[in-house]
Every structure is written in C-alpha cells, then in structure tokens.
Amino acid sequence: MLDLVIEASALAFHPYVLMYVMLGVLLGITLGAIPGLSGDMAIALLLPFVFFLEPAMAMGLLVGIYKGGLFGGSIAAISFGVPGTPGAAATSIDGYQAKLKGKPSKALHTALYSSVIGDTTSDLVLIFIAVPLAAVALSFGPIEFFALYAFSLMLIAALSQGMVAKGLAVAAIGVLLAMIGRDPITGSARLTFGMPGLSGGLSLIPVLIGIFAISEVVVQGAKLWRRKVDDLMDDVAEQASLLQGYDIRKDQLSWKEFKATLKATYIGAAVGTFIGALPGAGQSLAAFMSYGLAQRFSKTPEEFGKGSLEGIASAESGNSATAGSTFIPLFAFGIPGSATAALFGAAFILMGMTPGPSLLNDNTEIIYALFFTLIFANLVNLVLGKILLPYYSRIAMIQPGYLIPAVFILAIVGTYAANNSVVDVWVLLFAGVLGVTLRLLKFPLAPLVLGFIIGPGAERALRQSMIMGGGDWWVLVKSPIAIGFYVAAVALILLFTFALRAKK
C-alpha cells in the first residue's frame, strides 16, 4: 500500500502535472466567471487534447478546470448578480445583496473558503468510499447491473431540472444515439440509414462537444445577435460603477466572521456530498437544499436573502461539495452521475481506461494519483483565488462577442484533430443542432449524455438478462438487489420532487 501511495504521489506531484492543474484552475475560474460559459464546456472542448497528454497531466488539467469553474461561477453571481454557472444561482441570492451593501470582498472570500472546504470534504468521501463500493460492484450480475443503469437513468432524468417526462425522453434519445452502428451480438448495422460512415457508431468526442460546447456557443451567439446581451453588458457596467469610491481595507473578512460561517459551511459540505453522490441531483439542487437547511439552523435566519455570509457559505459549500462525490457512481459502477462525471468518463475511455469497478484495479496508480490531484487542486484553487480575487470580477466584463467565435472554431478544428475524421465534424454539427433544439425546448442535456454513455452497457445487461430468463421480462425483478434499486429510485424521485416543490 505504501509503495502504491509513493508511486501515485510521484505521478501526481510531477512538475508538469502540477503545472497543468494550475493552468486548469485558472482556465476554469476564468470561464466560470463569464456568464454563459461553464467549466463543463471547457472540459468538453479539451477532450480531443486528452489523446496527446499523459493520463496524469490530462486528469490534472480537467480536474483543475472543473474545480476552478465551480468557484468561478460564484464570482459573477456575487459581483453582478448573474450566476456564472447554474450551481451558483443560490450563491447570488445573498452574494449580490452583500456586494450591494459594500461587502464584495467579504462575500467573495466567504465563497472561496466555503467552496474549498466543501470540495475537500467531498473529495475525502470519494477517496474512502469509492474503493469499497467498487469491490461490491464486482459481485453484480447482468440483472443487477441493468437495475443499476435503470436506477441511474430514472434518477438523472427525474432530477436534472425537475422535469421527469422530458428527462426520460432525452435519456431515451441518448440511448438511441448509442445504438447507431453495428449490433454487438448479431453484427448487423442499426440506425445507420445506409450511411457507411455511421457503421462504426458515433464517436464520443463529437457528440459531447456538439451537445455541450457547440449548442452553448450557438445559443449564446444567437442571443448576442439579437442584442439581448447589450442590456446585460450595460447592466454589468452599471453595477461595476457602483464600486467606485469603495475602500477594500474596510471590507476584509475577519476570523470571527469566518468562524460564524463555519456551521453553514459544514451543513453545505454534508448536504452537497450526499446529493452529489446521487445520479442527476446536481449542484443547483445541492446549493438550494444547503441554503434552506442552513437558514433553518441559523441563529439569524432573518438575515438570509439580505447579504448573509452564512447564506453565501452554505450555498457555495453545497455547490462545491458535489465535486468529489459526483465521481462515486462513476468509479464504483461506471455510471456517470452528472454531466461533468460523464465528461470525465469520456476522458477515461479516450485514455484507454474503462470507468467502473475494474477501473480501480486496472489503473490503481493513476486513480490514486487522481485522488491526490483532487486535493491538490483545492489548494491551488484557494491560493490562486486568494491572490487573484480582486482581478477576477473584471473577467466577467470580457465581451462574449470575441470569445464565442474562437470557442466555436476551436471546437470544430479540435474535433477534426482527434481522429483526422471529416465524418466526426459532421457528427459534431449534427449533435450541435440536436443540442440547440433541446436547449431551446428546455430539455435537460445531462440525461442525454448519460444515456449515450451507458446505453451500450445497459443493452448488454438487458440482453444477457433476457437470455438468462429465457425471454421473460420478469427476470429483471427477480434479484433482491435489483428490486432494491427500483424501490430506491422511486423513493428518491418522490423525496426530491417534494423537496423541489418546497424550494419553489
């Protein structure tokens, strides 16, 4: 064990890996701070480059972006009342009020510290839970695995944006996209419609970049075109002017104030870690639930919504505490529980590693190095955030009109570069059209990606189960573990449906 730790730490703390982590955190905070652009989009864009990096370096870069993006979202939320990411929506409630009251520095520092504490808690839970859970998963057969896939799809579909029917529909579309190509059992072409380029199936990179990055920049670009952002930018400039004459020396977060936020931070860390481990529940729900609970247990609940530092701490800690635990289903069962985990799952596949219980056994060094990187990235986030905090709020002022074209071009050329494949570019644009359509019609995107990634595994488990049961569908509910998964899915969906209703 000691040898393993030494080898993994040598990998994780290689100077190049550390450099990539720092670069990732900087990129993540920068993109997260710009409303509309997210860390997920940056991770999707960088997937083609994973081919050209050593696994530890690639993981360092992606982890840095993810963690930086989580905190970056709170910068725009506090500075301008515009959440940079959906997870930062709860932070904006008190964060923006605190800023209007002349406490932007206190608010940003509270967000930074609570984000790092929540994130680290979640990472530690991942490190200590993923390995034993993966050992349990090794005893699963096809019936249990199919129940687990169905559990994840149902949960992510139901909880993504509180729209169960649309979530299920979009997950079904993801599964259908995964079915394109040759049937692994009969060898016949399916859903290729006579196009030979599709017989090998759709590649991960163009589908993920198209769904996440292309659709996002196209929708942002379309909004810009309609000059909607003019109003937003005017508003941002107006808000920035409010800070003229502001004295930062009077706005330092004291130790006493920090201590007063710790209870809320711990509540956020616990709630976020739990919610993050459930497929589909996501950062936004974690942040709002943490905020609600922290308010209930606060000595000054009346201050919530009026610039309370406890409010900021609970929301930001809850949001960031999903970061580590969201990987638990991916590492233990090979099921990405969120869009970010799906992107990391894709990165593992591109690097030749299969997410799931065998991931830890087959790539122990890399995974333990990743654990070290997760913790180290939090430190980088803390240090870089502390040093650069005064400059970050200006990042949100960068005109998207210059960024969007560059991102768009990088997505197209990057996808071509991954396999030198023209077909991949057409798939990318098709996925972009699909992503834009789904965004415009307010479908959640995470279930589609989950459906696409676990579709082949779910089909394999279903067909093996059917063979075992002689074609009888009842075989799927003959295992107690499988029944447990179905019951848990229904119970959790009901629980969170009521929680979401209470939130509204």
Add this chain to the structure above:
Amino acid sequence: MNRTMVRELLSVALMLSLGVAGLVHIQYGNWRVAPLVPSYIMPQTAYYFLIASGIWVLAMLGLEARRRRQGHGADEGPAQDLVAIGLASGLMLGGAVVYFWMVLNLGLIVSTYLYNALLIAVLAPGARTISILVVPLLVAAVVWLLFIQMIGITLPPSLLF
C-alpha cells in the same frame, strides 16, 4: 398562444414523432432477428419511453391550460422569440458547415481568419475595425501553432494554406 405552450407542444411533437417513426421503422425496416434478444430490443424500449414521455407532457399541458382558464398561472412573452433564436442558431450552424467546407478546400488558416472576422463583426456589438482585423489574426495564429505545429493534423491539399 404563449411561449411556454408553443415550446411544450413542439417538445411533444418531437417526442411523439420520433417514437412513432422509430416503431414504424422497427416494424417495416430491415432488422436482424435473433432468438430471445432481437437487435431492436433496446431501441424499441427507448421509443416506448419517448412516446410515454410525450403523452405525459401533453397531459401536463392539458392540466396547465385548465389552470390558466381558471385564472391561475402567469402569461409569458410571445412565441416569436423562440422562432428568432431558432433562426439565428440555424444561420450560425449553417455558417459552420460553410467554414468546414472552406477549411477542406481553401485552407485552415485563411478560412479560420475569414470566418472568425465575420463572426466577430456580426456578434460583437460595436466592434472596431481594428479588432475585427487583429483578433482573428491572433486566433488563426493560435490554431496554426496548436493544430499544425504541435498536434500535426493532416488535411487534404487545399487551394491556399
């Protein structure tokens, strides 16, 4: 009809048409039959889910319309907003097709410069001419450095570079 209603009806149309078309394709298409586990078992399940979800959303819409008739629920903006964004998105994605065709025929760097300049001119409100000329140059330089020099992608021979 308000925006939410139009959006949800379009969603239902998408779900039902995809589900029904898929089932028709399974019924009449050329699918390989295998004992116990035919090729279409998973797609068929997905199509059923699509149809069930479409009916579910339609039912929710009916309930919502009834609530509105009884005076509950807020009105939203007109449906034209959705059409305008859809149209603008279509034009951007159409531009991407032209861009990639240009990359294959004209050359990566020239196409990147031209397309980037065009997008900035269209998307950046009040962009100065110097920005429209210089920023694409920087982006083209980054693309050249990253993709040609560092990664070494191979493209078919083109007219320019």
